[in-house]
Amino acid sequence: MASLLDRMYAALSNRRLFFIKGWGNLPWLRAACREGFRIKPPRKIEIRWDLEYRTDGLWVRQGAFVSPYSGWGLPEESRIAYVEFILPQRADSAAPVCLHFAATGDEGFGRRRKALAVPLAREGIGSLLLENPYYGRRRPPGQYRKMLNCFSDLCVMGGAVLDEGVALLAWLREAGFSRLGVSGISMGGGMAAQAGLAFGEPLAIIPCIAPHSASAVFTEGILRRYCAWDVLEAELKGECPARDLMREILGLSDIRNYPPPVRPEAAFLVGARGDAYIPPESVLMLHRHWPGSDLQWLDTGHVGAFLFHRGAFLRAIRNAFSRL
Numbered sequence: 001m002a003s004l005l006d007r008m009y010a011a012l013s014n015r016r017l018f019f020i021k022g023w024g025n026l027p028w029l030r031a032a033c034r035e036g037f038r039i040k041p042p043r044k045i046e047i048r049w050d051l052e053y054r055t056d057g058l059w060v061r062q063g064a065f066v067s068p069y070s071g072w073g074l075p076e077e078s079r080i081a082y083v084e085f086i087l088p089q090r091a092d093s094a095a096p097v098c099l100h101f102a103a104t105g106d107e108g109f110g111r112r113r114k115a116l117a118v119p120l121a122r123e124g125i126g127s128l129l130l131e132n133p134y135y136g137r138r139r140p141p142g143q144y145r146k147m148l149n150c151f152s153d154l155c156v157m158g159g160a161v162l163d164e165g166v167a168l169l170a171w172l173r174e175a176g177f178s179r180l181g182v183s184g185i186s187m188g189g190g191m192a193a194q195a196g197l198a199f200g201e202p203l204a205i206i207p208c209i210a211p212h213s214a215s216a217v218f219t220e221g222i223l224r225r226y227c228a229w230d231v232l233e234a235e236l237k238g239e240c241p242a243r244d245l246m247r248e249i250l251g252l253s254d255i256r257n258y259p260p261p262v263r264p265e266a267a268f269l270v271g272a273r274g275d276a277y278i279p280p281e282s283v284l285m286l287h288r289h290w291p292g293s294d295l296q297w298l299d300t301g302h303v304g305a306f307l308f309h310r311g312a313f314l315r316a317i318r319n320a321f322s323r324l
Helices: 004-013 026-035 110-122 151-174 187-199 214-219 222-226 229-236 242-253 280-289 302-308 310-322
Strands: 048-055 058-066 080-088 097-101 126-130 180-185 204-208 268-272 294-298
Touching: 004 222, 004 302, 026 151, 026 242, 080 110, 097 110, 097 151, 097 187, 110 126, 110 310, 126 151, 151 180, 151 187, 151 214, 151 242, 180 187, 180 310, 187 204, 187 214, 204 310, 214 222, 214 242, 229 242, 268 280, 268 302, 268 310, 280 294, 294 310, 302 310
Parallel strands: 097 126, 097 180, 180 204, 204 268, 268 294
Antiparallel strands: 048 058, 058 080, 080 126
16 A cells, blocks of 8 residues: 555645647657666766865865766756765775665755665765766756656756766776665656666675666656646647657666676665655566666655665665675
8 A cells, every 4th residue: 555654745745737738749759758778887987076075084175077968958057966975984985885876856965875874884885976967966957856847858967977977887887896786766766777787897796775766756656646638638639648758768768678686695785665766666667677676665755764664775775785
């Protein structure tokens, strides 16, 4: 049964609708579908470190780099990507490092720093946090919080995060870090899985309450109730149902497009049985595509998992790195 807490939170946090300005660049979206799925090699980035300090046994660096995303549509405000690197104070390149991706609406680094990066650093695992395009300092004017104005914004965001994530993994490798992993919660978990598989090297991969495809989120989960379907339908002028087109486009994010992980025994998934945002069957589809991966179920919903079961996420990250 879908979590009551999930349904209450969805109603309170989605006072406006996603995609109120329609599809955005519909010809570009259709061209992407025709082109189909493909994996791009990582592009080289240079991180400019603007702030560095040591505190309470931690070494913290904050920096920025130009997004390697070269496709259509990334807003000028999103072209500079921001990162925070947190390591145990005496760590060197032998330390394991986890790249954490943002959940929907997770702006800045505060939540991930407190809930994940600091506890992991206390156990000897470093963290690299990436701020999403369209969020925080990268949010374009005229966007209300997390509510993307156009559907094409969602696709640009996903493409940019994927390119940036793979580039950051390559940067970590070049910097000498050999034990790497990727993780994220909800949308962040889906992006972590894509980036880890696109990188193509042995990694710890930890998707937490994450879907096998963004299609499951916006056409099946509770967020389907908070899309401007009337606007999307009107723009198509009866050519096809809006939900069918959305499902086709978001199919490009389906994890089953990728080969399974190089080290499936280092892939740890966490799912929530009462999740109203991520259908549990979507989590199972991801797990089944990764034979040898581990899946832990939580007896709660999406919001409950984040609020009360962060220990399960940390445990999954520790277990995944222990398998590398």
